[in-house]
Amino acid sequence: MLLGLGMGKAPALALLLTDPGLSLPNMMAITRIFGWKKSLTYIISIIIISTFISLLLGNLL
Numbered sequence: 001m002l003l004g005l006g007m008g009k010a011p012a013l014a015l016l017l018t019d020p021g022l023s024l025p026n027m028m029a030i031t032r033i034f035g036w037k038k039s040l041t042y043i044i045s046i047i048i049i050s051t052f053i054s055l056l057l058g059n060l061l
Helices: 009-021 024-034 036-060
Strands: none
Touching: 009 036, 024 036
């Protein structure tokens, strides 16, 4: 649907990769289970990995 509305493939991939991992309920659950240090590491790694993958895909297409 995102591609049909004119969104590029790389931004759509970044959105689809980060949205489930960075939703507020998911972040609250992860923080409650793992603590704030590990959850902060998890959130930062999701942002970095999804950015790298979307940049890579954007340059390939």
